[in-house]
Amino acid sequence: xxxxxxxxxxxxxxxxxxxxxxxxxxxxxxxxxxxxxxxxxxxxxxxxxxxxxxxxxxxxxxxxxxxxxxxxxxxxxxxxxxxxxxxxxxxxxxxxxxxxxxxxxxxxxxxxxxxxxxxxxxxxxxxxxxxxxxxxxxxxxxxxxxxxxxxxxxxxxxxxxxxxxxxxxxxxxxxxxxxxxxxxxxxxxxxxxxxxxxxxxxxxxxxxxxxxxxxxxxxxxxxxxxxxxxxxxxxxxxxxxxxxxxxxxxxxxxxxxxxxxxxxxxxxxxxxxxxxxxxxxxxxxxxxxxxxxxxxxxxxxxxxxxxxxxxxxxxxxxxxxxxxxxxx
Amino acid sequence: xxxxxxxxxxxxxxxxxxxxxxxxxxxxxxxxxxxxxxxxxxxxxxxxxxxxxxxxxxxxxxxxxxxxxxxxxxxxxxxxxxxxxxxxxxxxxxxxxxxxxxxxxxxxxxxxxxxxxxxxxxxxxxxxxxxxxxxxxxxxxxxxxxxxxxxxxxxxxxxxxxxxxxxxxxxxxxxxxxxxxxxxxxxxxxxxxxxxxxxxxxxxxxxxxxxxxxxxxxxxxxxxxxxxxxxxxxxxxxxxxxxxxxxxxxxxxxxxxxxxxxxxxxxxxxxxxxxxxxxxxxxxxxxxxxxxxxxxxxxxxxxxxxxxxxxxxxxxxxxxxxxxxxxxxxxxxxxx
Numbered sequence: 034x035x036x037x038x039x040x041x042x043x044x045x046x047x048x049x050x051x052x053x054x055x056x057x058x059x060x061x062x063x064x065x066x067x068x069x070x071x072x073x074x075x076x077x078x079x080x081x082x083x084x085x086x087x088x089x090x091x092x093x094x095x096x097x098x099x100x101x102x103x104x105x106x107x108x109x110x111x112x113x114x115x116x117x118x119x120x121x122x123x124x125x126x127x128x129x130x131x132x133x134x135x136x137x138x139x140x141x142x143x144x145x146x147x148x149x150x151x152x153x154x155x156x157x158x159x160x161x162x163x164x165x166x167x168x169x170x171x172x173x174x175x176x177x178x179x180x181x182x183x184x185x186x187x188x189x190x191x192x193x194x195x196x197x198x199x200x201x202x203x204x205x206x207x208x209x210x211x212x213x214x215x216x217x218x219x220x221x222x223x224x225x226x227x228x229x230x231x232x233x234x235x236x237x238x239x240x241x242x243x244x245x246x247x248x249x250x251x252x253x254x255x256x257x258x259x260x261x262x263x264x265x266x267x268x269x270x271x272x273x274x275x276x277x278x279x280x281x282x283x284x285x286x287x288x289x290x291x292x293x294x295x296x297x298x299x300x301x302x303x304x305x306x307x308x309x310x311x312x313x314x315x316x317x318x319x320x321x322x323x324x325x326x327x328x329x330x331x332x333x334x335x336x337x338x339x340x341x342x343x344x345x346x347x348x349x350x351x352x353x354x355x356x357x358x359x360x361x
Numbered sequence: 362x363x364x365x366x367x368x369x370x371x372x373x374x375x376x377x378x379x380x381x382x383x384x385x386x387x388x389x390x391x392x393x394x395x396x397x398x399x400x401x402x403x404x405x406x407x408x409x410x411x412x413x414x415x416x417x418x419x420x421x422x423x424x425x426x427x428x429x430x431x432x433x434x435x436x437x438x439x440x441x442x443x444x445x446x447x448x449x450x451x452x453x454x455x456x457x458x459x460x461x462x463x464x465x466x467x468x469x470x471x472x473x474x475x476x477x478x479x480x481x482x483x484x485x486x487x488x489x490x491x492x493x494x495x496x497x498x499x500x501x502x503x504x505x506x507x508x509x510x511x512x513x514x515x516x517x518x519x520x521x522x523x524x525x526x527x528x529x530x531x532x533x534x535x536x537x538x539x540x541x542x543x544x545x546x547x548x549x550x551x552x553x554x555x556x557x558x559x560x561x562x563x564x565x566x567x568x569x570x571x572x573x574x575x576x577x578x579x580x581x582x583x584x585x586x587x588x589x590x591x592x593x594x595x596x597x598x599x600x601x602x603x604x605x606x607x608x609x610x611x612x613x614x615x616x617x618x619x620x621x622x623x624x625x626x627x628x629x630x631x632x633x634x635x636x637x638x639x640x641x642x643x644x645x646x647x648x649x650x651x652x653x654x655x656x657x658x659x660x661x662x663x664x665x666x667x668x669x670x671x672x673x674x675x676x677x678x679x680x681x682x683x684x685x686x687x688x689x690x691x692x693x694x695x696x697x
């Protein structure tokens with residue numbers, strides 16, 4: 034296995050109301066292997082999207098990645114890159130797609146021009162060859178009648194078609210990593226199924242690593258090799274997908290599973306976690322889930338590190354040390 | 362089969378077309394958002410109207426409340442002909458028919474405290490003496506799971522889930538019998554979504570409310586709906602009891618919708634049907650069966666391209682498909 038991305042102790046801070054900085058991403062560590070999919074799962078405000086933006090130094094101002102954070106892609110120390118060197122890994126080594134393709138596409142240029150621009154930014158080739166390549170890409174992402182669509186403007190396409198165009202642009206520089214931040218959240222389920230199929234197929238044919246950012250455990254179950262659950266700026270549980278779904282152990286993860294309505298199996302009343310995620314300016318002390326946790330106990334007042342639940346399965350909860358208390 | 366819920370809402374042949382004058386006065390073809398839809402909602406019952414963007418489900422929900430005028434059709438509410446009512450009797454009836462939206466923030470006045478927003482309906486309909494209103498508001502906040510002292514706060518001080526609770530409290534303030542819930546949990550995180558779904562179920566039980574629950578997520582709908590009507594291009598293509606629709610769908614579109622729901626179980630078989638192509642434009646729907654351009658039914662033939670299939674009873678549901686008896690199950694499609 035070859036590691037294409039390593040993130041260690043990533044902290045992202047913003048200036049707070051009282052001149053103290055606060056940390057919406059606070060010590061995130063994970064890695065990504067070639068050809069594999071890692072899912073970062075969490076609700077709004079968990080820090081998952083900011084984590085993905087930090088990978089390419091795209092954290093919006095006045096936020097910043099704190100010193101001590103490590104982001105490596107192979108031999109490259111991403112956080113040390115500036116200017117041209119940074120621009121070269123954006124797109125070329127890491128492609129990104131987002132929830133809303135309309136805001137990422139330029140409304141006054143044709144789809145073809147935008148893909149060609151992406152290709153020419155990374156490869157030296159004649160414009161005509163880039164156009165030929167753009168046509169192939171549209172074909173690859175399953176756009177019918179691609180030569181006509183090349184001349185279309187973004188508003189002339191449906192949401193699903195726009196997301197396919199975004200995928201084509203992200204793939205145009207043949208990145209080794211694709212970051213997909215809620216790629217299907219804005220789409221209808223049948224269109225979502227189409228887009229996920231395209232992503233699955235491309236990942237397989239190109240051996241790309243995928244960092245999938247999502248709130249939807251259903252999407253994770255079908256495709257991620259590993260899952261990291263985020264809460265309040267931290268990874269609170271991480272394991273191979275099958276293991277995490279078979280044995281969700283952090284009380285927050287358990288609460289998430291109990292909140293998800295299901296289409297199959299016996300119908301039961303949902304059993305959601307009470308309250309809502311705290312604001313990043315006010316992460317609770319000790320275990321950050323403590324104020325909402327039905328299993329909190331005296332030790333929860335201390336901040337837990339990632340502890341081992343079973344081989345290759347960690348969680349940020351003291352109950353890992355006392356498995357008997359974590360039943361049921 | 363005996364109806365367990367006596368009907369409160371009866372909608373017949375509802376049509377809502379949107380006309381837009383084209384450039385230079387050329388008339389563009391109308392958008393046939395709702396194109397002949399009939400359904401009932403019983404007392405204490407939830408009917409879910411399900412479908413993808415542009416299928417007409419929200420237009421149907423708003424038109425039956427006359428938030429927009431219908432093109433044709435009838436809507437009976439507790440026997441009253443809503444589309445025939447004049448302004449004043451309509452206003453009286455509105456008290457008993459409420460709506461909650463996906464984004465309650467856009468329907469709350471940012472400069473009005475939430476207490477004032479909830480009190481507004483009580484005042485307009487003179488449902489309580491002025492002195493008693495604060496107590497009513499406090500009780501409503503409590504009923505939807507909010508702290509009664511929040512009445513003095515403004516909408517921006519609340520999270521998405523709390524705002525949805527405020528929207529629900531405001532709807533309940535006028536003591537309705539029927540609430541159109543237009544994607545009420547679609548914008549919420551899963552843990553908050555579950556809280557609001559449970560709240561809606563509890564309120565229905567305590568107050569005997571009827572809901573028209575408009576949604577695109579079948580797993581969500583399963584939690585709350587007694588019956589499901591599936592819409593496609595302005596028409597209901599299948600309708601039936603929730604468990605029947607989920608266990609034995611007879612319309613190919615329902616089968617495809619169900620198969621597209623991602624199940625949070627890595628060991629589950631994934632018999633996903635990926636429909637070809639995009640939804641046709643509702644201003645230019647295909648002739649014959651509206652679904653035939655994307656249909657995967659093995660018996661699909663020329664009849665589907667020319668003859669509109671009527672809704673008819675088939676094994677536990679009513680479905681608008683010429684070959685509903687032979688619609689393949691999910692497992693059969695997935696295996697092929």
